[in-house]
Amino acid sequence: MTTFTDPYASSQETTEGRVYSVTGGDWDALVTEIGATKEERVVLNMGPQHPSTHGVLRLILELEGETITETRCGIGYLHTGIEKNTEFRNWTQGVTFVTRMDYLSPIFNETAYCLGVEKLLGITNDVPERATVIRVMMMEFNRISSHMVALGTGALELGALSPMIFAFREREKVLDIFEMLSGLRMNMAYVRPGGVAQDLPQGALQKIRETVKDLRINFKDNEKLLVGNSIWIKRTQGVGYLDLAGCTTLGITGPVLRSTGLAWDLRKAQPYCGYEDYEFEIPTTDTCDVYGRFLIRMKELEQSLRIIEQCVSKLEKLEGQPVMVADKKIAWPSRLSVGADGMGNSLNHIREIMGESMEALIHHFKLVTEGFRVPAGQVYTAIESPRGELGVNLVSDGGTRPYRVHFRDPSFNNLQSTPAMCEGGLISDVVAAVASIDPVMGGVDR
Amino acid sequence: MSKSGMFGSQGSGDTSGFGGLVKTQTVIGSTERPYGGYFDQVADDLERAYPLFSDAIEKVVVDRGELTLFIKPSRLLEVAKILRDQLKFEMCVGVNGVHYPEEVNRQLHAIYSLLSITRNQRIRLEVCVSETDPHIPSLVEIWAGTNWHERETYDMFGIIFDNHPGLTRILMPDDWSGFPQRKDYPLDGIEIEYKGATVPAPSQRRSYS
Structure with a gap:
């Protein structure tokens, strides 16, 4: 039995069989160890951190040799509500x-x-x-x-x-x-x-x-x-x-x-x-x-x-x-224009709502806050x-x-x-x- | 249905006055024939193919150019099979849940969007169940693609799809408790147990102000 020294690539015994954590270290040692077991069936966990799974997709593959007998997807790692x-x-x-x-x-x-x-x-x-x-x-x-x-x-x-x-x-x-x-x-x-x-x-x-x-x-x-x-x-x-x-x-x-x-x-x-x-x-x-x-x-x-x-x-x-x-009940009231500091409300619009028309201000406020x-x-x-x-x-x-x-x-x-x-x-x-x-x-x- | 408040704010903090507003929501009633467009054709076809039509369909709603058939949960499987095989609605593009806490015994709605490529038409099925007995037959045997959609609806609303091949949570962690998309579930979540300690939801945390 090979002993793993890499703390991120260890193996442990579980009720479902032996579980190996592999992060890409010494593959030869792993192959030797798995080769020594009689088990033909290997369940491979691919992802959620894997360069080929398009982000955080987890694939659970059941293998016999290199042939896949069963595939399951694990998703939800990017659920943000x-x-x-x-x-x-x-x-x-x-x-x-x-x-x-x-x-x-x-x-x-x-x-x-x-x-x-x-x-x-x-x-x-x-x-x-x-x-x-x-x-x-x-x-x-x-x-x-x-x-x-x-x-x-x-x-x-x-x-x-x-x-x-x-x-x-x-x-x-x-x-x-x-x-x-x-x-x-x-x-x-x-x-x-x-x-x-x-x-x-x-x-x-x-x-x-x-x-x-x-x-x-x-x-x-x-x-x-x-x-x-x-x-x-x-x-x-x-x-x-x-x-x-x-x-x-x-x-x-x-x-x-x-x-x-x-x-x-x-x-x-x-x-x-x-x-x-x-x-x-x-x-x-x-x-x-x-x-x-x-x-x-x-x-x-x-x-x-x-x-x-x-x-x-x-x-x-x-x-x-x-x-x-x-x-005007739906269209956003602001008038965007590029100012000296980048994008923002146009000065004309600010002047109108802040200095000229109370109704325009109320309308702006209602539509922006309440919608x-x-x-x-x-x-x-x-x-x-x-x-x-x-x-x-x-x-x-x-x-x-x-x-x-x-x-x-x-x-x-x-x-x-x-x-x-x-x-x-x-x-x-x-x-x-x-x-x-x-x-x-x-x-x-x- | 009625709903009070504008921003959902309770207690102090709301100085806008919106918190005092109470507005009534309208439940859209059943539509009478003719439905217009291709909807009459779909309804006729279904009535011809399915003798129990009037028993299975609770109501028909045509709103904004879309047809919705409200179906009794116990009849859903039969109707779905006929819609697929005889009316050629080959695809169920998705399942969506909505929670209406005010509707007595019909709090949870499952909504199925059907697409027929042959007819180039869309219809929608809606099935209503109560929070206490949220059972709807699974449609995975009719449209295999509803598998994940039903799991998502279970995950978010707690609707149990009977005879689903593996009705487990799909987006939330397996051991999560509660159904996040229900209206009584808080936005900022629930307390989380992490490494023996309990982390309260943001709104329940200590205030420094």
């Missing part, structure tokens, strides 16, 4: 919470939530067109930045370092756009009930046009690194198989569903935010495997760029139009996030705060397919399968 918290803040403040759920697609969380609030308020058709086009443009940029992480980390987990560097370089450019438009690179709280927080800054469209051109060239390079790479193909083709029947019963949506050949995308099937007015295609494959899912993501990048270009030309025509609903009332009722709104159907259940009791906010996060649902994709396969394929689901634990655990 966002849904409960929103019940104690007003409807507008909810945006700031929900943007932090699936942190790789904040704009989608915000938009889904705001579409729900607007549906409850009955102002869906009153949202200015310019705001809607900006939302679509932001969502498509966000789809790109999210897919870049999926591709980059997916490749990294399978041992390809260069695509990760390339993907994160491109993602950086998208985050720069977010920063220019909203002031923040992540968790922007930019989409608000009734519109968006502020209009585009000067020169934004020119910068966006240049970035789109830039991204289009670099996506092609990135694609070449993976699509024809024989190691990539061997690691991904025929791995993580899940067919259409499996997807429907498990409620799987997004690229995983589209890799079965079904062109189901809510942007086409049940359009929202005016997606019916844009020209784009829904890429599909019929391989049902990891390779197909990554291929779909790569092709979706190009479609997102197409949509962004159409948004830019629409925005040029809508120059000077409002970006917030006209109803607006939302008629009682219940809605479900769903949008196509980079990972699939992002649904929002909202319940209002007629007050200024949500009665219940529930997010049907696609990562949460899709992660259920891990056992179906992995069992019977090899342990190295688990990493590929999980990467192809592209779960974001912030969204899974909320």
Whole structure:
């Protein structure tokens, strides 16, 4: 028997058998010790701190040799009670919470939530067109930045370092756009009930046009690194198989569903935010495997760029139009402007509420502290996030705060397919399968 | 239903006056036909395929362009099977709970969002149970994807889904007590035992002011 000297890599006897803690130290010693036991069946605990589990996902794998006989997911390590918290803040403040759920697609969380609030308020058709086009443009940029992480980390987990560097370089450019438009690179709280927080800054469209051109060239390079790479193909083709029947019963949506050949995308099937007015295609494959899912993501990048270009030309025509609903009972009263100290309320607005109009001050105070009332009722709104159907259940009791906010996060649902994709396969394929689901634990655990 | 106060503040500290407000909440009643849109078609199809329709459905609500069927817990499994097999609602995209403490014997609601890819339609099922007997049949055998959603709803609301293959907590720790999304559960949590000591919830801690 080998004795472990590493205090973090010890073994102990339990009622379920011998338990080894491994942190990457002396593998030979471990192999020798396990090899000496008669037990064929090994239960391997992978995560919640593991570089290949996309954050704090815990996988419990039952192995016979290197073959997986059973897989279970342990989640909840990132549960932060966002849904409960929103019940104690007003409807507008909810945006700031929900943007932090699936942190790789904040704009989608915000938009889904705001579409729900607007549906409850009955102002869906009153949202200015310019705001809607900006939302679509932001969502498509966000789809790109999210897919870049999926591709980059997916490749990294399978041992390809260069695509990760390339993907994160491109993602950086998208985050720069977010920063220019909203002031923040992540968790922007930019989409608000009734519109968006502020209009585009000067020169934004020119910068966006240049970035789109830039991204289009670099996506092609990135694609070449993976699509024809024989190691990539061997690691991904025929791995993580899940067919259409499996997807429907498990409620799987997004690229995983589209890799079965079904062109189901809510942007086409049940359009929202005016997606019916844009020209784009829904890429599909019929391989049902990891390779197909990554291929779909790569092709979706190009479609997102197409949509962004159409948004830019629409925005040029809508120059000077409002970006917030006209109803003063809902639109945030402040007028944002860039001051010497960065962003803030415009001096004109401060002058009005502090020196000129008592009513304006009261209105500002009421709307900012108390918030607006939302008629009682219940809605479900769903949008196509980079990972699939992002649904929002909202319940209002007629007050200024949500009665219940529930997010049907696609990562949460899709992660259920891990056992179906992995069992019977090899342990190295688990990493590929999980990467192809592209779960974001912030969204899974909320 | 009535609700008092604006910010939920009790006792002192509230100088705004909102704390004195009492407002009435409206429970949305049953909708009469025609429901409009594709909802009549769905209701007709279900009535034809399921003879016990009028017995199983407590009420039908059409609000904001969405159809909700309130179903008796005992009939849920049959209705779900027909909705999947005959009406082609292939997917149950999620389960959501809502806690209405004022509704007598119907405090806990489980809400199922169904999606039909074939019909390109959505409907919603709502099942109401009491806090004292919160049992709803599990739909995992109909839609396997409801597995985690039901576990989450159990975890957060304490609704017990009978015949679920493994109804355990999913987001909260396994040994957690209480159901965090219920309205009577405090926002700042409950006292936590850690290494033999008890850490009180933030609102219960010593005040230095």
